[in-house]
Amino acid sequence: MNTALLSLSAPLLAALWLLLTHRRQAPVVIVASLISLVAAVFSLYQVIDAGEQSLALGGWESPLGIRLRLMPVSAMLLTFTALIHSLVGLYAWRSRHSQTRHTDYWPLSCLLHAALAALWLSHDIFNWYVTLELLGLVAVVMVCLAGPKAYGAALRYLLLSLAASLCYLLGVALLYGVYGVLDVSLLAEAARADPSTRTALMLMTVGLMLKAALWPLHLWLPAAHSSAPTAVSALLSALVVKGPLFILWLLWSRVAPEELGQAAGPWLALAGVGALLVGGWSALRAPLIKLMVAYSTVAQLGYALLALGLMLHWRELSLDAALWLFVLAHGLAKVSMFLAAGEMQSTLGSRRLDSLKGATQTMPVAMFAFAVAGGSLIGLPPSGGFLAKWLLLLPLLQNPAHWPWALGVMLGTLISAAYVFRVVAISFDRARPTSPDFNPDRFAQWLSLLPALLVWGMALISEQLILWLTGATL
Amino acid sequence: MSQTLFYLLVGAGLWLLGLHGLLCLRQPLRRIMAVNIMGSGVFMVMLALAVRPDSPDPVLQALIVTGLVVAASATALALRLASADRDRAQKTAEEGE
Amino acid sequence: MTEWLVDSGLGLALLLLAAATLYAPRLYTSVVFFMGFGLLMAIVWARLGAADLALAEAAIGAGLTGVLLMGALREHPPRTERAPRPRSLLWAALLPLAVLPLLVEAILPLSGGAQPLPAQVDAQLAYSGVSHPVTAVLLNFRSWDTLLELLVVLFALLGTRQLALSSRHPHPPWPLLLAWCRWLAPLAFLLGAYLLWRGAKAPGGAFQAGALWASAIVMLRLNGLLPTVSWRDWRLRLPALLGVTVFVLLAVATWLWGAGWLVWPPGAAKALILLVELAASVGIAITLALLVMGEDRELRP
Numbered sequence: 075m076n077t078a079l080l081s082l083s084a085p086l087l088a089a090l091w092l093l094l095t096h097r098r099q100a101p102v103v104i105v106a107s108l109i110s111l112v113a114a115v116f117s118l119y120q121v122i123d124a125g126e127q128s129l130a131l132g133g134w135e136s137p138l139g140i141r142l143r144l145m146p147v148s149a150m151l152l153t154f155t156a157l158i159h160s161l162v163g164l165y166a167w168r169s170r171h172s173q174t175r176h177t178d179y180w181p182l183s184c185l186l187h188a189a190l191a192a193l194w195l196s197h198d199i200f201n202w203y204v205t206l207e208l209l210g211l212v213a214v215v216m217v218c219l220a221g222p223k224a225y226g227a228a229l230r231y232l233l234l235s236l237a238a239s240l241c242y243l244l245g246v247a248l249l250y251g252v253y254g255v256l257d258v259s260l261l262a263e264a265a266r267a268d269p270s271t272r273t274a275l276m277l278m279t280v281g282l283m284l285k286a287a288l289w290p291l292h293l294w295l296p297a298a299h300s301s302a303p304t305a306v307s308a309l310l311s312a313l314v315v316k317g318p319l320f321i322l323w324l325l326w327s328r329v330a331p332e333e334l335g336q337a338a339g340p341w342l343a344l345a346g347v348g349a350l351l352v353g354g355w356s357a358l359r360a361p362l363i364k365l366m367v368a369y370s371t372v373a374q375l376g377y378a379l380l381a382l383g384l385m386l387h388w389r390e391l392s393l394d395a396a397l398w399l400f401v402l403a404h405g406l407a408k409v410s411m412f413l414a415a416g417e418m419q420s421t422l423g424s425r426r427l428d429s430l431k432g433a434t435q436t437m438p439v440a441m442f443a444f445a446v447a448g449g450s451l452i453g454l455p456p457s458g459g460f461l462a463k464w465l466l467l468l469p470l471l472q473n474p475a476h477w478p479w480a481l482g483v484m485l486g487t488l489i490s491a492a493y494v495f496r497v498v499a500i501s502f503d504r505a506r507p508t509s510p511d512f513n514p515d516r517f518a519q520w521l522s523l524l525p526a527l528l529v530w531g532m533a534l535i536s537e538q539l540i541l542w543l544t545g546a547t548l
Numbered sequence: 549m550s551q552t553l554f555y556l557l558v559g560a561g562l563w564l565l566g567l568h569g570l571l572c573l574r575q576p577l578r579r580i581m582a583v584n585i586m587g588s589g590v591f592m593v594m595l596a597l598a599v600r601p602d603s604p605d606p607v608l609q610a611l612i613v614t615g616l617v618v619a620a621s622a623t624a625l626a627l628r629l630a631s632a633d634r635d636r637a638q639k640t641a642e643e644g645e
Numbered sequence: 646m647t648e649w650l651v652d653s654g655l656g657l658a659l660l661l662l663a664a665a666t667l668y669a670p671r672l673y674t675s676v677v678f679f680m681g682f683g684l685l686m687a688i689v690w691a692r693l694g695a696a697d698l699a700l701a702e703a704a705i706g707a708g709l710t711g712v713l714l715m716g717a718l719r720e721h722p723p724r725t726e727r728a729p730r731p732r733s734l735l736w737a738a739l740l741p742l743a744v745l746p747l748l749v750e751a752i753l754p755l756s757g758g759a760q761p762l763p764a765q766v767d768a769q770l771a772y773s774g775v776s777h778p779v780t781a782v783l784l785n786f787r788s789w790d791t792l793l794e795l796l797v798v799l800f801a802l803l804g805t806r807q808l809a810l811s812s813r814h815p816h817p818p819w820p821l822l823l824a825w826c827r828w829l830a831p832l833a834f835l836l837g838a839y840l841l842w843r844g845a846k847a848p849g850g851a852f853q854a855g856a857l858w859a860s861a862i863v864m865l866r867l868n869g870l871l872p873t874v875s876w877r878d879w880r881l882r883l884p885a886l887l888g889v890t891v892f893v894l895l896a897v898a899t900w901l902w903g904a905g906w907l908v909w910p911p912g913a914a915k916a917l918i919l920l921v922e923l924a925a926s927v928g929i930a931i932t933l934a935l936l937v938m939g940e941d942r943e944l945r946p
Contacts, residue, residue: 079906083897090890093803094882131789133908138765140789178807185796185803192793200611204793207618211625211797215804218629225633225808232626233579236619237570240586243615244563247590250608251597251755254762273751551652552756555693558656560748562663564741569667572737577672577717581679584710585663588686592659595695597755600763604695606778607762610787613701613779614794617852617929620705621801624936627717632808 075129077120078144081113081152082191085159089184100167103180107163110187111156118149122542128197136198136257143197143259146542147398151194151320154402158312158409159187161525165413166305169518171420173303177219186212186309193317197258199246202321203239206285210235213314217302227297234284234294241281248274258328267331275330279322279338286318288379289349292372296356299371300364304416307364311371311412312405319378323397326386335386343383347482349376354489358496362425363415366493367408373490374404374451377483381466384479388469395543396465403450403458403532406525410447413522414440423511430500432507439519441501446526448494453487456533463487465540555596563589576630580623587619655689676714683707696848697779700840704856712937774914775845783850784918788907792896795889795925802885802932805939806876826864833861841926845915851888851922855929862934885935888928892921 088106092099121127121144128143130136163183166174189208196202214235217228250256252271253264265271280291287295295315299307326335326342353373360366378400385393417440422429433441450457455464463483470480532539566586573579591612598608662682669675683706691699766778766786773781783791837857844850865871874881895917900906909917 076900079900083893086893087897090886090893093886094879094890096877096879096882129906131907132785132787133905134769134786137762138769139786178803182803185800189796200614201787201790201793204614204618204790204797207622207797208793208800211622211800211804214625214629215800215807218804218807222632222636222639225629225636229576229626229629229633232622232629233570233576233583236583236622236626237567237586240563240566240583240590244590244593247594247597248751248755250594251752254760268754269747270751270754273747276747550756551648551693553753554652554656555689556752556755557749558659560745560752561660564745564748565660565663565667567744568737568741571740572733573667575672577714578667578675581666581675581714584679585666585682588663588682588706591698592686592689593752595690595693595698598695599693600760603778604693605760605763606766606782607787609695609697609779610782611790612695612698613783613850613852614790616698616701616705617794618797620709621798621936623710624713625801625804627713628805628808628936631717 075117075120075127075142075144077113078117078149078152078191078195079129079142081110081117081156082188082195084110084113085184085187085191089181089188092181092184098176098178098180100163100180103184104160104163104167106184107156107160107187110191111153111160114149114153114156117144118153120144121146121149137255137260140196140198140201141257141259142195144195147320148194150398150402151316152191154405155187155190155194155313158309158405158525159183161409161521162305162308162413165308165518165521168521169304169417170512170515171304171417171518173420174219174305179216179219179303179305182212182216182219183305183309186216186314190313190317194320198256199249199258199261200256203243203246206242206318206321207239209314209317210239210285213298213310216306216310217298219306220301220303224298224301227294227301231294231298238281238284241284242278243281245274245276245278245281248277258324262328265329265331267333271331272334275325275334275338278325279342282318282322282325283345286315286322286375287372288319288375289345289352289372292349292353292375295372296360296365296368299368300362304364304412304420307368307416308409308412311368311408315371315375316401316405319375319401323382323394326382327394330386332389336389339383339385339387341383343380343387343479346376346378346380346383347479347486349373349379350482350486351376351489354486354493357493358489361427363419363427363430363497364412364425366427366497367411367415370411370451370490370493371404371408373486374400374408376486377462377466378404380479380483384466384469390469392465392469392544395540396462398543399458399462399465399532399539403462403529406529406532407447407450407459410443410522410524410526410529411451413518413525414444414447417515417518417522418444421510421512421514422508424508427497427500429508430497431503432505433501435504435507436510437514437519439516440514440522441498443519443523443526444501445494445498446523446530448498450526450529452491452494456530456536458529458532461532461536461540552596552599555599556593559589559592559594559596561589562586562592565589576633577627580626580630583626584619584623587615591615651692655685655692659685659689673718676711676718679714680707680711683711697850697853700848700853701856704853704860708860709856709933709937716937772911772914774909774918777844777846777848777850779848780844780850780918780922784921785909785914788892788921791925792889792892792907795892795928798929798932799886799889802935805936823868826868830861830864830868830870833857833864837861837926837930841922844922845919851925852929854922855926856933858926858930859933859937862930863937866934866938881931884927885931886928888921888925891924895921
């Protein structure tokens with residue numbers, strides 16, 4: 075548990091150091107991310123060895139104090155966060171086009187890292203409110219790094235995020251009014267299916283769905299994610315939207331009484347299918363490169379929501395594993411896609427998708443990274459995206475009565491294939507290639523390929539991963 | 549109707565009013581105020597729950613203090629962001645002329 | 646009976662002021678109504694016996710937010726603002742009206758809910774190092790929340806620094822106001838220090854003190870008695886970051902050499918809490934003052 079807290083404090087101390095000394099030292103940030111990564115891996119081993127751990131902050135037991143809890147999923151997310159931060163940090167440092175080298179990106183990304191770690195470890199509904207606010211504010215500030223053209227999107231993001239927090243907080247107040255405790259485990263023991271609990275859960279769900287940009291509350295995401303600097307877009311899509319999703323998952327799978335979960339499941343799953351179709355369709359029609367990638371985040375979050383909804387409805391625990399595999403696979407693939415897209419759009423000098431003509435010739439590595447990551451989003455075997463989708467489809471195909479959900483997943487897959495192939499097809503149009511404004515940056519392109527290869531590498535450890543996740547989330 | 553229940557309802561009313569404002573108003577300053585009124589509604593609900601015969605629940609009071617500071621900080625940022633966005637809009641309008 | 650009349654009057658006034666804030670035809674009137682709303686809220690909270698909150702709301706909720714709104718209004722006098730059409734007002738009312746019965750249904754059973762926590766706070770208060778329960782919760786039982794909350798305040802400042810702000814030219818304030826400020830600023834400093842010291846055993850504490858100190862700093866700046874210090878200067882950065890830094894370092898120190906993360910050693914609890922509070926209020930004061938006054942050359946590197 076101490077290693078997990080070390081993984082939280084390393085970036086926090088690095089951020090304070092950078093702010094106090096007023097320097098923008100990328101190496102400090104990268105070293106801090108790596109320390110955090112090592113600590114997180116240690117905590118993951120501890121959890122695998124010894125099971126769930128907890129720590130009472132300040133020495134006060136819950137309900138009086140705040141109890142942090144290191145679950146297998148949170149240890150995994152801690153590691154994942156540190157890994158993505160190290161990768162993106164390296165990119166932001168070395169790439170000429172990261173648009174973040176000489177800004178306050180460095181302390182801010184450390185603070186984002188710390189806020190996410192605090193969220194994964196927390197197990198208290200009010201503490202989650204504070205971490206959600208932290209996450210929302212730092213995300214807005216990082217969108218602003220892109221300069222005045224991003225302010226409109228940032229302001230909308232901030233206002234919606236505040237309203238969402240207040241929805242969530244009203245739910246917290248109601249739960250406290252009924253049960254008088256804030257700790258998740260204690261709430262789980264006490265929870266009953268009465269009207270107050272139901273309304274509280276509904277309010278919290280709406281707030282969290284708005285924050286995680288789950289359909290139909292996703293409207294702020296595409297503008298905010300696509301107008302941010304490239305490195306920031308990658309962090310936002312891969313990590314920030316997963317924070318509220320994590321809380322939503324714990325809330326419904328741990329706190330909510332079974333009958334409420336069963337009733338809410340189909341609605342959540344339906345919203346998931348809606349996200350798949352609407353997000354995919356918008357991605358297919360998006361005129362800008364980064365806008366398309368942002369819409370594909372909306373669509374891909376639909377799979378996670380679908381898995382959550384069906385898990386609640388059928389109490390099928392293998393779907394939990396599907397949910398977290400989706401989160402991992404999507405995070406890695408999205409980092410790859412955003413970095414490749416950002417690299418291509420700044421080298422080719424246009425934000426439009428049409429400008430990718432001939433990119434297979436001019437920037438082969440970046441385009442390859444984009445396609446490989448896209449393959450995982452579609453769910454081509456044997457990528458991480460395929461594993462997740464396979465786990466999701468297994469219970470759907472076993473029972474003939476479940477065909478509408480399976481149809482939804484198939485349609486979603488079809489659309490994602492369409493939008494990925496649309497980009498690939500444009501890039502193969504070598505008749506009149508867009509000539510690059512600069513020499514393409516080789517290192518940055520290879521760096522964007524790395525996470526995509528990691529997603530496909532997930533297949534190598536697929537069996538252990540699935541067994542462990544299914545066992546761990548029980 | 550007890551005092552607690554009355555103020556709970558007032559809090560819920562404020563929250564809903566703020567929500568309505570956020571949904572239909574377009575001016576950024578007004579939307580920021582609407583969000584603040586939503587916040588005041590939630591804090592009112594929490595305080596009404598805290599009121600007990602002897603002394604108010606200290607835990608809820610502490611939570612409200614935390615919430616107030618968070619809300620004020622976010623409001624400060626939102627107001628500066630709104631001003632900056634307006635500056636940008638004016639500048640683009642002047643350049644366009 | 647009179648109790649009930651006062652309560653219902655206050656509650657209705659709150660709702661009316663909120664509605665007036667949102668739908669007043671002129672933005673300026675809206676802002677004035679909003680400040681009135683905040684003050685009335687503080688009065689209601691004082692009436693409900695929450696003196697800490699009344700102080701915090703008056704200082705932070707009504708005072709600070711009101712000043713910030715006034716500032717935003719002055720920078721950008723709104724040109725023609727289109728009033729929302731009645732149709733859109735009605736449409737937007739559908740959602741709140743649909744939620745209303747659910748909320749009422751949820752709230753009705755709450756007036757007598759189980760509350761095990763206050764008893765526990767009372768029981769452990771003697772071991773917390775302070776005798777005022779709200780301070781004990783904020784800085785000992787749930788100190789992790791407070792640490793994260795200080796980070797939120799810091800983010801607002803960092804965020805403001807990222808924006809390309811137009812350089813502000815504040816109107817020179819009235820001479821009479823300036824003369825008053827000279828007297829009020831030291832008073833605000835003293836009052837803040839008193840609130841901070843008192844926080845250990847009675848309502849008051851770091852946030853209220855920080856807000857008062859911030860107002861004192863703003864008043865001195867208006868009088869030209871404080872220089873503009875750039876963010877590049879460590880003398881500005883260090884106090885602004887003091888609260889978070891001290892808190893985080895203490896958290897790590899208690900882990901390395903103490904009984905565990907944020908566990909205050911029994912004998913030193915009071916001193917440590919006072920140290921954290923002092924650092925936090927300095928940080929909050931500087932941060933809030935920068936948010937209110939912060940000029941281009943002060944915030945930019």
